[in-house]
Amino acid sequence: MGFVLGLVLAAPIGLFVAAPWALTHKNASELERSYGAAMIGLAARFQAPQRLPDAGPDAEERGRQAYSASCALCHGNDGRGKGVFGQTTFPPATDLLSPQTRGRSDAELFWIVNNGLGFTAMPGYAGQLRDADIAAVVSYVRSLQHAGR
Amino acid sequence: MRAGRLLLGLLLGLVAAALLAGLVLMPVALAHRNTKALETLYGATAVWLVARTNAPAALPSAPAKPSGLRGGQTAERLLANAGRNAYTGSCAQCHGEKGDGKGVLGTQTAPVATDLTAYDTRQKTDEQLFWIVKNGLSFTGMPAFGYDYPDEDIVALVNYIRALQKGQGQPVAVPTPTAEQIQAANLGGVPAQRGAAVYFAQGCHLCHGALGQAPDELALFDLADLDESLRRGRPGMPIYGPDKISDAQLKDLLEYMKTFPNPEEEG
Numbered sequence: 001m002g003f004v005l006g007l008v009l010a011a012p013i014g015l016f017v018a019a020p021w022a023l024t025h026k027n028a029s030e031l032e033r034s035y036g037a038a039m040i041g042l043a044a045r046f047q048a049p050q051r052l053p054d055a056g057p058d059a060e061e062r063g064r065q066a067y068s069a070s071c072a073l074c075h076g077n078d079g080r081g082k083g084v085f086g087q088t089t090f091p092p093a094t095d096l097l098s099p100q101t102r103g104r105s106d107a108e109l110f111w112i113v114n115n116g117l118g119f120t121a122m123p124g125y126a127g128q129l130r131d132a133d134i135a136a137v138v139s140y141v142r143s144l145q146h147a148g149r
Numbered sequence: 150m151r152a153g154r155l156l157l158g159l160l161l162g163l164v165a166a167a168l169l170a171g172l173v174l175m176p177v178a179l180a181h182r183n184t185k186a187l188e189t190l191y192g193a194t195a196v197w198l199v200a201r202t203n204a205p206a207a208l209p210s211a212p213a214k215p216s217g218l219r220g221g222q223t224a225e226r227l228l229a230n231a232g233r234n235a236y237t238g239s240c241a242q243c244h245g246e247k248g249d250g251k252g253v254l255g256t257q258t259a260p261v262a263t264d265l266t267a268y269d270t271r272q273k274t275d276e277q278l279f280w281i282v283k284n285g286l287s288f289t290g291m292p293a294f295g296y297d298y299p300d301e302d303i304v305a306l307v308n309y310i311r312a313l314q315k316g317q318g319q320p321v322a323v324p325t326p327t328a329e330q331i332q333a334a335n336l337g338g339v340p341a342q343r344g345a346a347v348y349f350a351q352g353c354h355l356c357h358g359a360l361g362q363a364p365d366e367l368a369l370f371d372l373a374d375l376d377e378s379l380r381r382g383r384p385g386m387p388i389y390g391p392d393k394i395s396d397a398q399l400k401d402l403l404e405y406m407k408t409f410p411n412p413e414e415e416g
Contacts, residue, residue, distance in 0.1 A: 002155040006162015013163075014170060015191070023199045025287045035171075043176040061332075068334040069326070072350035073242075077336055082393065084352040088292035090285060116257060118181035121290035123257030147337070 063140030344405030
């Protein structure tokens, strides 16, 4: 009886206290960051396509161009998240050179770029970039990770 | 005894709900697109609540003699342009140049960018809009522009949003970068190419165009005071501290900007 009441009570607490509070929340703790990254990992793992679409010819060049046009504003030209809008949103833009991002599969990164991440500033590029270009962006992110080692 | 068991059950229920939200709802939320009408209504209400609670009692008063005032320009015109310019560089990508929320990125995020000309935004006070622009809205994509702009610019932005609501916005026709122009950005290239990478990552092209060829006062041909403009900001222009553009990057940036065509030389 109490258990059910607790479950039910949690909904209004979440909706009317936690959500408005979340709108003003800044400065994530280390624990929160790890949790967020883990949840992104979980979502990406479930949703990622079986196979990465083919990036096509000149992937590096096309990937760099798409990255400069679409990603660098938040993730910065080196992928560290220091683009003009990257640090002023909350949660801030992911450091693409972090161990968490390095640890994601190409297909998982593809899904994140294609779909976006709800309730973060990450847009979904499905409507703007072709699959091959998103795959090229993923390979460019890998080259940034390689260069930043 | 019964009360004790009820309380224990209640606590367990709350913990179970928190776990459910934390481990199941969260990954679902991250993958969530396509907001339903009820959800939008709820979100707008939550935003209104925090804006109402946190907004300052009054707007910071506009300086009688704003910094950056140059000969032949009134303070009113300077502040109006500051609002328009800041909107062009910092808001239009998501909220659209007309404020309708149809910017190139604004329709791709979840939640989508707010339509600034709609009822919800019209109903907000200037102080509430000021607070939202300055502090941002976490978990929505809305950045906190207090990091980039002094208060007087944010007031100017709010005024420009009001102008948009009246259909009196005057969008700047900033040329969109071509693929060839964006190709100049290359971290592994020569200084001018690295500078181009900084230029695009810091959004300079959003106001000034890829080659500094934006109209009127947004054109970039005088590079003499680049350092000063970036580090201290200009009316309607974000401040770029060394945390955003390092001194080394500033040198690269200058090399890139030196490649801009000079309209006077071309005749």
